[in-house]
Amino acid sequence: MTVNDDSFTNWMHREEIAESMIPIIGKLHREQDVNVLLHSRSLVNKSVVSILKTHRFARQIAGEELSVTETMPFLRALTTLDLGPSQIDIGMLAATYRADGGGLSVEEFTAEAVAGATGDNKIERRASRDVVLYGFGRIGRLLARLLIEKAGSGNGLRLRAIVVRKGSGQDIVKRASLLRRDSIHGQFQGTITVDEANSKIIANGNEIQVIYSDDPTTVDYTAYGIKDAILIDNTGRWRDREGLSKHLQAGISKVVLTAPGKGDVPNIVHGVNHDTIKPDERILSCASCTTNAIVPPLKAMADEYGVLRGHVETVHSYTNDQNLLDNYHSSDRRGRSAALNMVITETGAASAVAKALPDLHAPITGSSIRVPVPDVSIAILSLRLERETTREEVLDYLRNVSLASPLKRQIDFISAPDAVSSDFIGSRHASIVDAGATKVDGDNAILYLWYDNEFGYSCQVIRVVQHVSGVEYPTYPAPAV
Structure with a gap:
């Protein structure tokens, strides 16, 4: 048998396993309200190829490929448990077990890791x-x-x-x-x-x-x-x-x-300050797509390195607020053709940071350029840090944040050297760190943050709505604080 035959046989074997995953994932979702994830990506209603690609993507952020042969035993273990409504990340289960399984079997390890969602600990399914x-x-x-x-x-x-x-x-x-x-x-x-x-x-x-x-x-x-x-x-x-x-x-x-809300309307970025929403608050804002893109990585960098000041330059796709061809507009430049020009415009994202991160006293400035693409934008976040660091340290830190921190649903990480804007259409994260473009020099760091300003932002809105409605179920294994 040739090497190619070996590769193809391996692919067919993994296809077969992924195919058998689908009914298990669907049954857990329908009958027990369990959303099965793989490194924060939902596997519910996904195709065989999509499941395999999601496993393959883990290589870019975790450094090594994750196989369905590794995650399937954990998925099967879930079916033996009395689970309540929850989100369970089988990618994290497999990775944690690989690092240190504590001498436990897969079944024992899984039961211990998701104990908060089982038996007397499980929460009741709520009415819609x-x-x-x-x-x-x-x-x-x-x-x-x-x-x-x-x-x-x-x-x-x-x-x-x-x-x-x-x-x-x-x-x-x-x-x-x-x-x-x-x-x-x-x-x-x-x-x-x-x-x-x-x-x-x-x-x-x-x-x-x-x-x-x-x-x-x-x-x-x-x-x-x-x-x-x-x-x-x-x-x-x-x-x-x-x-x-x-x-x-x-x-x-x-x-x-x-x-972005005005006046005393709270501006909420899920993952950062959603836990500050008061139970009796009846009006709130999800801020802007750009605010959601820059605040999570800004918080992550401030928590680890401290931030003295920063500037964000947003290269933003055009929106319906602009004209297709030159015509009257109340704004000075947005009346010029969105499809033919780069258009300098204002952004309120920098000022909105203060509402989402009130403990960050560093001044953050911002500006924006609208460009002729219909979706996906990039924020270039330039920071002066409180201490010196290296590019490798920053990338390792942000990779870990995207994998195992409370911000893992907001921050994604990609190391593909040929990534371009259209690759991020449909991303459910608020922000994607481009490892290849990241620059660090002593106490200066520049992060390039892709974001689907339509879909990624919409996912953040839904997360806020789930939170205030009481249907935001806990995730297991619990992310590191």
């Missing part, structure tokens, strides 16, 4: 929480995809309605079509039908009421059986407490804004 999307643009439709995806277990968040202004002719059909197909993020994973008579979009069995209104105070959500709902305002029309309170007047329980 109604969610309303106010607005259905770029972010709104991605939020809809994520909410529908996460409704698979029948618990957690349940998208009940979208509120939009009435358009002309076949409005609901056109909105369903935009949800079904996206030029950047591809086709919707599932089926979508339209019930025009009852103004509903049915996506993967989820009946989503389409409500037409231009005034939040006039919507009667109880007429649709919607109660105690969390509303996600992705219009950006109101950004202060007074304006967003209009939703509360209609009976909404909590309002989450997908733009």
Whole structure:
């Protein structure tokens, strides 16, 4: 047998194992509300090839490839346990066991590592929480995809309605079509039908009421059986407490804004300050995509090295706020063609850092350039540190942060030398450290941070909504503090 034959036989063997993983992962998710992860990446509803690629990717951040032959025994071990709602990272289980299994069998090690999610320790499955999307643009439709995806277990968040202004002719059909197909993020994973008579979009069995209104105070959500709902305002029309309170007047329980909040509206970056949300807080903001991209790595660097000052330069994809061709715009430069120009513009991300990291007293400045790509941006974060370090030390530290810290869902790490912006479309992390571009000289460090300013940000919004709704389940093994 040739080497090529050996490689192909090995591939087919791993395919077979990955194929057998799918029904186990699906059953754990549906019946026990357990989300199986691999180094923070969900394996629920993933294909055979996707599962294998996710294992392969571990090599880039952990330094060595992780095989399905290593993780499968841990997955099987989970099926023998009385698990409650949780997120369990079989990649972390395998890596930790490989480093030091303590002389235990895989079954014993697994039972000990996830003990907080079993038996008397497990939390009860909670009733689903109604969610309303106010607005259905770029972010709104991605939020809809994520909410529908996460409704698979029948618990957690349940998208009940979208509120939009009435358009002309076949409005609901056109909105369903935009949800079904996206030029950047591809086709919707599932089926979508339209019930025009009852103004509903049915996506993967989820009946989503389409409500037409231009005034939040006039919507009667109880007429649709919607109660105690969390509303996600992705219009950006109101950004202060007074304006967003209009939703509360209609009976909404909590309002989450997908733009930087003004005044005393808390700006939340999940993973960094979501635990500061007061139980009685009814209005909050998820800040901006750029704030979510820079704050987690900024916190990580400040915690380890200290930060004296910093500057962030954002090279940002164009957005709907710009003109396709030169035309009138209230902003000085955004009226020029987004598809033909690099456009210097302002960013509020630097000032928003103070709200998310109030204990960081270092001055952070910022500026932004919009460029002719439709999605994925990069933030260049230049820092003056409190102590000198080396490039190797910083990269080792950030690699470990992405693998095993409380920020591992926010910070990703890539060492591929040929990575470009389109490679990060669909990334669920708030920020991806580009190892090859990182520069360190004594007490100066420059980090290049990729981020999908649409999808990655939407994932951060959903995490905040899960947290305030009480359906953010604990992760095992617990990340290192």
